[in-house]
Amino acid sequence: MLTYWILFLLPAWASVMAPTRPRPAGPRLELSWLLVGVVLALLIGLRHEVGGDWSNYERHYLYMVGAPLAEVLEQSDPGYYLLNWLAAQVDGGVYLVNTVFGALFSWGLVAFCRQQPRPWLALAVAVPYMVIVVAMGYSRQGVALGLAMLGMVGLARHNNLQFVLCVALAATFHKSAVLLVPLAVLATPRGRLWTGLWVGVTAAVLYWVLLADSVEALMTNYVEAQYQSEGAAVRIAMNALPAALLLVLRKRVQWQQAAERNLWMMMALAALAAVAVLLVSPSSTAVDRVALYLIPLQLFVFARLPDLLGHGRDRRTWVVLVVVYYATVLFVWLTFATHSQYWLPYQFYPLVGG
Secondary structure (H helix, E strand, C coil): CHHHHHHHHHHHHHHHHCCCCCCCCCCCCCHHHHHHHHHHHHHHHCECCCCCCHHHHHHHHHHHCCCCHHHHHCCCCHHHHHHHHHHHHCCCHHHHHHHHHHHHHHHHHHHHHHCCCCHHHHHHHHHHHHHHHHHHHCHHHHHHHHHHHHHHHHHHCCCHHHHHHHHHHHHCCCHHHHHHCCHHHHCCCCCHHHHHHHHHHHHHHHHHHHHCCCHHHHHHHHHHCCCCCCCHHHHHHHHHHHHHHHHHHHHHCCCCCHHHHHHHHHHHHHHHHHHHHHHHCCCHHHHHHHHHHHCHHHHHHHCCHHHHHCCCCHHHHHHHHHHHHHHHHHHHHHHHCCCHHHHCCCCEHHHHCC
């Protein structure tokens, strides 16, 4: 448990000690953020028996040992299984697979945080759920989320190609990422006809390659089986809160581009729509898994909240309030969540042996 608290408290402390007025990140990657990426990648990648699906990931890796490449590429999430297959060729084990996953996730998270006015606060917001629960528990969707955030950085700058490429790659790890593709059109302030054309073709190809053969199984496994996720309502509410704040305070936000405004307005509306869908959906698990892609909204809004609501030195008070809120989230999850036992204690592979 101590590892998780240190992981949260370090960026929390940095965010509180940061200048009252936020400073935009420069184009060069600072040593501190490079270190953040490396540490996160190692903590995620070299964890040992951490996360509720740990045994499944070991089984997936062992299944790839000795498997022919053609069979690997026929799997439903080809990027995920290909990486397992490549690791098996060098006998890297599940730890090599997870370290690459951790690096991809951390790349997206660091890039996303550095684009926020208060990057350390954004990182502190990310730790309790996005890093600890998703990246360390849902390996495939963690990679997909990291790549999606890297794409969002590009989309906010009106770089639709970067977004679509990142989402396409993310979908090879977890096919649900395909649902993000329409954002490329919705966020585009101009040239929507051309953008809609090539993005639509890309979406159709991704659907045919990754989803067409799985739709029936997904409907059976998630919707018809009526799978339920404990805590889904709380997690979706955690997205709805910043969504509501952003819609109310949108005129105070210093938008860099129209594409950025459109992207986050769409994300906010989607987060609120998820609440309504949860109320009528027979499967909270399906809604919960899709809503994971809306978590970046929390980072975007709360990294700006001190400057949207505070003035002068009051801004630091708002930073502290955000930190306290997410410290409470971490405490409640570690102490009371039904499945947090699978994350405890945190074990680091080099220290526990094989």
